Amino acid sequence: MRSKTFLLYAGLVVLFLALAIPGASAADTAKAGYITVGIAPVAQFDAHYAFTTIPTKVEFVDTSLGSKPMTWEWDFGDGVTSTEQNPSHTYLRRGTYTVKLTVKNAYGTSTAIKTDYISVGMPPKAAFVGSPTSGGAPMTVAFTDQSTGQVNKWTWDFGDGQGSNEQNPVHTYWAAGNYNVILTVSNEFGISDAMRNEYITVSGDLAAKFDAFPSSGKAPLATRFTDRSTGSPTAWSWDFGDGMTSNQQHPSHTFMTAGSYNVKLTITRGTETASTTQIINVGGVPDADFVGSPLQVNPNENVQFTDKSGHAPTAWSWDFGDTATSTVQNPSHSYQVKGIYTVALTARNENGKDTETKTGYVNVGMPPKADFRPVTTPYAQYAVPKTVQFVDQSTNMPTSWAWDFGDGATSTEQMPTHVYMKEGTYTVTLTVKNNFGSDTAIKQDLITVGGGAAVDFVADKTTVGVGRVVSFTDLSTSNPTNWVWDFGDGTTGTGPNPDHVYRATGVYDVTLTASNPYLTNTRTKNQYITVLSIPRADFVADRTKGGAPMAVAFTDKSSNAPTAWKWDFGDGASSTEQNPTHTYTTLGVYSVTLTASNKDGSDTITKVNYISTTLAPVAEFKANRQVGKAPFIVEFTDLSSNNPTSWSWDFGDGTSSTEQNPRHIYLYEGSYDVSLTVANQYGADSIYKTGTSAPASAVVTTEAPAAAATEQPAAVATAEAPAAAKPTTQAPLSAAVPLLATVIALIGAVFVSRK
Template identity: 30%
Template sequence: EVLKIKEFTVVNDCFQNEHNEKIGHYRQTLINNTANDATPYVLTANHCSTSNDFAQWVFWFNWQSATCTNPGTSPARDHVTTSGSVLKARNGGSDFCLVQMNQTPPCTFNPYYSGWSRSTTPATSACGIHHPSADIKKISLSTQSAISASYSGVDSWQILWGVQCTEPGSSGSPIYDQDHRIIGQLYGGPSACGLAQSSMNDYYGKVATSWAGGGTSATRLSDWLDPLGTTPQFIDGYNPCLSNPPVANFSANPTSTCSGVVQFTDMSSYSPTSWLWDFGDGQTSTTQNPQYTYTSNGTYTISLTVTNGIGSDQITNTNYITINMPIAPTVMGGSNCGTGTVNLSATGTGTIHWFDAASGGTDLGTGNSFTTPSISSTTTYYAEDQITTIGNSQFVGSTDNNANGGFLNTGTEYWLIFDVISDMRLVSVDVNASGAGNRVITLRNSVGTDLQTITANLTAGISTVTLNWDIPTGSNYTLVGATNCNLWRNNANITYPYSIAGLVSITASNVANRYYYYYNWEVQQVTNCISPRVPVGAVINQIVTPSISISANNTTICQGDTVTFIANPINGGIIPQYQWQLNGNNVGPNSSSVTTNAFNNNDVIVCILTSSATCATPSTATSNSITMTVYPLAVSSFTFTVNQLDYTFTSTSTNETSYLWDFGDGTTSTAQNPTHTFPGPGSYNVTLTVYNSCGYNTTSQNITTTDIYYNKSNISLIVFPNPAKDNLTLEVILPFSEKLNIEILDFTGRLIYKQNCYNTLSNSKINIDLSDYEKGIYILNVKTNRNNKTIKFIHE
């Protein structure tokens, strides 16, 4: 037997326009090629082709139920009049087999050639279409990402099922990705109804691997699926029997909301293959039936553009959606020093919900305050205000809790499967217990995760169990009875679905033609008016240790010199404070620099920093110390005593290291306390200049001399040549013979030559050798006991 299904539609907007074929007890699908020419290629599993009887294969189409319930008898099906096919390629590395039908299926069968993808990126969700154990078409959904895996040597995509799965006999059936394209065909796996969740998975040989296969046209797909040689990563499906362009149409629920969440549903005709939604706020979507969340209040115009192989169409509904969300909450962030928790707060008119993302994300908790988990870096959280209203009680589900069945006490779990179309509260359910005792009721999501559980202590007979479980919009929830629960269940007169329009639909149980345990559900619609989310910062400030160093433009100075000190803080914060100290006493302004000249030798300068950094520990720091070396200024002063024309001068200066006397008669001295004989009576301005490393200081006194012997002791002094080269001659004429002192000073006052002549004749010539002295200007002093003579000369 060979079967093919026509296009299908499944709840939760799975895939439309996908088709499935089956050969013998195996399943196949028509697959498109880059020429879009309706070549009837059929993809199945390699291990389904081992008999090599391709010419005997017979193809059936459209063997499917009109509803989600298995019919009591086999429905009608279509099949081609010319049987058989031709093998094109197969390979065990990815367990694929490609054949070409001997007859192209007619348009009366509504054939559809599925698109495919050879991407190596895992699909984010998947949909399988199959015929388990030669049964009519079944559909299985996976909301989890595919996993690349090797299974018994076959390069595969591992698909993780929720409450739906495949069963033995589904081999060769296709698996579709989130974009409606085949990514593999079923090779094998442990999946079967009623098994533990850990066994609910299958392995599909990858189209991505089959593309190159074994490297020849007989072992790869590329030669057959890409006759144009364009090497695409994917192509979309093809309906060769379309004769009309699509006509766009859609609906939305709700059209006025305070939550911001709107479900859009495509209602277009003539089988569009692509969709482009414009939500009126600058955002778009290419999903067929998108759920969209608005983030701002307003009225929005919606447009939908649909396309098929014939053409496209657009519809625009003006001012179609009205969003009136509560105003955003008022928030306050928080901070912590180093790794740890942070306290955040928000206020609004309803219940504050905290999230880890600007949209979507995880609901972390409720309340006006929120304490983050321990974090090591600054993290943004988000707060929204939810105003919840609870609708009136409504009832759904079978009420046949005491007939058409019996009590079931078994070691296997059984459950009801239901969809929540709008957020609701499951208030209570009725159960019929065969005896008193505890019963466990569990709510699970589509992947089998426990969401709620309760242990109810029941009396024998019919009881109402209060649950009060808030359940958000979603599909394939399960309400599970524990093993050995000994509760009433139905095995006849079951009519699925049990629904309240727009709220909830109980669609099936995990065993066909059964209704398990839970009757007369009391439900209430929950309407959440949701404000825009507001970011709230949880700031992690790193713990810092402040420090400070100071420097000076000079630490060795003369008294009165100005010095500038500069502070160099580390981790001082935005507005650090500075306290300068001189010898432990506070001085100076609150500034990073200070300039002063008020120093004494060995004064000590420090600066104390008070950091404004949030997490400075400790908050203050003391700088290095700078000890000042201050040299005093020299101060000139002198006294003198007199004996006729002989004067003895005594320096009373302080802090000096050298001296220069100017006696006002053309002679000088560098002695500390010189004796000087003036040439004769008169008035002389005597000046003493004293020096040290900080400079010099000068003081003067005016002296008047008188001497009756002056005329007897005149000195006549002739110096030649002047300028002199290597020799200088002095001709001295005295009134009488006496002691003569000769000195030569350089221009700085330094004594470089001295000669004493005793009993010098009244008329004498004295030669001085200048060859060892530097060239320059010199001062020649010639002294007797009663007089002296000073002449400048040049040595060249």
């Protein structure tokens, strides 16, 4: 009797061990799947302590995920370890310590490593990033402190004379240039600097420029062009002068025949463009050039022209602009009629010819005509002080300039830059002279310094339904750097172009307050947005795939109380019911449209290729349960449509079945993906269901300052996923072990029953 009883208990013990104790291989290879047997751990932890106290007692808090029971192995980085779940540890010396936690349960192992996590009595280490680091002026950069250790103070130097004591400041660069940025951080134990040289690049106005090497030589001549433009262009257009072009930034081009080629580069940034031209001399063609003296003469006075052409021209052809010509190398010419004349020289040799044209080159008895324009950067429009560059646009070749800026200051430069120091409106005067006279241009109230900003905005729509997005766009001309919006419904927004959703019907005022570093101004548009209870159309179908004929029940999901519905089922049929049922009788793919209406308006939604009918089966299945302990019995039910005639199941543990509705036992811990392939005479379809449970074995490494590892979501089945390679989970024990245990237990039970 005792031997029989012992045999029974032994069998039960072996059975329990076989089914309850997982092997290492299962823990190491388990993956997220549709069927989950046990949950592997995910290590994570926090710490609470005073950075600046020595010695420092640190309270570690385990926040790991996974099935219990669980064990913990801590390494505090100073040679001390612990197996408690939430240990306390005292650091006795200054230093920066890396902490490691390894957790284990029956389903696997996970390790979290936080590098330089504990800093005791140490000065911080400065580090930062900025975004963006390049762009056009004005450019706003968001700086992010990435310093490690305890920081009590931040000091920023932005390289343009400005600074900040914020941890993560936002700074605007107003002028073009390359800026060094320095961050200094400190605590009771010391300071640290991080400097990035020429870290911020702010581009100004576009200026086209390029290098060409070589710029002359025998044909064929291969030339490499290097763009040297400033202002951060975004597009390049090259015209090589021989009919060929390029859109590369740094192109190479081969000139096949001798000649003098005008190579033009045009750069673009947004709506701005700039161009420059260079001459490429191929095959020793003359490089035409000349000078004339004097360039301001009375009628009948001689002008001496001197050839300065390169590459040894042997013939010259002059056009003096008054119908007169010459073939002398260095001619003199007298003009009979007053005027401004353009002079051209064409120089030739055996290799080819080149022409140099100088527009408006000779002034014969013409007094100047004064004209000018001011140039200010948009962001400085209302600045005080305000810098203005004046551009001389006078004609008829003036030789002297006299400026009166209206604030008591003057200049004799041709293109002066002037700084207005006080608010006000100023009249600017320019007087120009040459040998034949003078002229004055007066522009009243030309320059305004200070004053209110021109604040304006627009919405993409002013009548909308409840819950619909309204997009606002700032139109202010003062180049604001800060925007505060009041949408009239108790909510506010920031930024130049916010989106807003009104949740209730009504008529709303909208206010924008726009600021730059010098001033703030506000504009309100009264009763600007009207919000009505316009429906927002939406719907679902109870099925979207199946065999023809296929009856589909559509359910209206529209919001805002529609009172009328118009359906277009995509096959020529329609309905005005709220929740119609429609039968698709032919094979095809159909787009479905619903228009929902009420007294305030209507809305339409179209779901493209929403319904598909086919004779081939459409795979689908379900499991009666998805999570449990081993041994885990799952009943699978085939839900496929279109009358499949064959079924092929892959349970993810190396086993399969061809039954329609199989019953399967998972003997080992793990996470398993399941797939079903169904077929009939018209084709086949597969569905693959997986999950998102935590992996069985993982190492999480975090750089200080560390945050807790992200919690892994629970296993979720994916209804339809592409048929990919299906991972399997290695069994921790041989299949013979649980089978043997079961047999022993059954034999013991028989012996007991016979007694």
